[in-house]
Amino acid sequence: MDESPELVSLRNGTKVTIRPMVAGDGPALLSFFRGLPEEDRQFLRDDVTRPEVVERFVAKLDDDSVIPLVAEHEGRLVGDGTLHRTRHGWAVHVAALRVVVDREFQRSGLGTALAHQLVRRAVGLGLDKLVAEVVDNQIGARRAFEKLGFHQEATLKGHVKDIHGAKHDLVIMANDVSHIWERMEALVADYSPTAGD
Ligand SMILES: CC(C)(COP(=O)(O)OP(=O)(O)OC[C@H]1O[C@@H](n2cnc3c(N)ncnc32)[C@H](O)[C@@H]1OP(=O)(O)O)[C@@H](O)C(=O)NCCC(=O)NCCS
Known part of the structure; x- marks a missing residue:
């Protein structure tokens, strides 16, 4: 599988490197x-502000059940995506996709670019189905996954407690990899990989 970094141009022209x-x-x-x-972090599964x-x-980098990618811009990390x-x-045959992007870099195609790379790896691993777990009121995240061809498959009522203790429904979004791949091809105009520049 291709593990080499990919330099991508975001919609506003900013260049970001996506790498393992x-x-x-x-x-x-x-x-x-x-x-x-x-x-943006209140519904992430773990408290990612804790160093441990x-x-x-x-x-966990040598654990082959997790494939972690990061997006780097001028020496700092601006995105994280894991399978x-x-x-x-x-x-x-199933994998879960998680993506987080720095606020400053959102809405320029970086989330889609990270998802694109993860789908490519999922295809390479022979996986059939991808799921994404989103909390009911994460409208942006739901929309981003819908755009990639995910659909709402199940809802787990009151499954998630936010950092203030309030309960929310967890929406499981799903799609088969071949279907996602077709959507990705259609979205490719949103950013242009410039690997080798
Ligand atoms: C979800 C997330 C990763 C998307 O990242 P991004 O870099 O903004 O994604 P893109 O720029 O590729 O956006 C893809 C599409 O998603 C939709 N979208 C993204 N953010 C949106 C928002 N805040 N409101 C409405 N639609 C939104 C849009 O349709 C967008 O396409 P458009 O800009 O052409 O309209 C980012 O919002 C994020 O990090 N959220 C917090 C963490 C999270 O909830 N992760 C999901 C759980 S795994």
């Missing part, structure tokens, strides 16, 4: 997560 996460990314990853507004949580992510799969059992 490496062991030395810990401190930059922690600053990235700590720089997210509460609104981020250290755990970096320590999570189970290696045994009845859901070996």
Whole structure:
């Protein structure tokens, strides 16, 4: 599988490198997560502002059930995207996709570019189905996944507690990889990979 970094031009012309996460990314990853507004991190599964949580992510780099990518701009991390799969059992064909983008870089195609790379890796691994878990009021995230061809497949009522203790429904969005790939091709005009520049 192609693990080389990809230089992408975002919609506003900014260039960002998307590459696999490496062991030395810990401190930059922690600053990235700590720089997210509460609104953007309140529904992330883990409390990513805690150093031990981020250290755990970096320590898992040799675990082939997680494929972590980062987006880098001028030496700082501005995006994070991961593919999570189970290696045994009845859901070996399924992976979960998670994407977070720095506020300053949102709405310029970076979330789509990270998702694009993860889908490419999922296809390479022979996975059939991708899911994304979004909390009911994360309208932007829902819209972003819908644009990639995901549909709402299930709702788990009151499944998530935000950092203030309020419960929310968790929406499971899903799509099969081949279908997503067709949508990706259509969206490719939103950003242009310039690998090798
Ligand atoms: C979801 C997220 C990763 C999208 O990243 P992004 O870089 O803004 O995504 P893109 O620029 O590729 O946007 C793709 C499409 O999603 C939709 N979208 C993204 N943010 C939106 C918002 N705030 N409101 C409405 N639609 C939105 C738009 O349709 C957009 O296309 P357009 O700009 O051409 O209209 C980003 O909003 C984020 O980090 N949110 C917080 C973390 C999160 O909720 N992650 C999802 C759970 S895994």
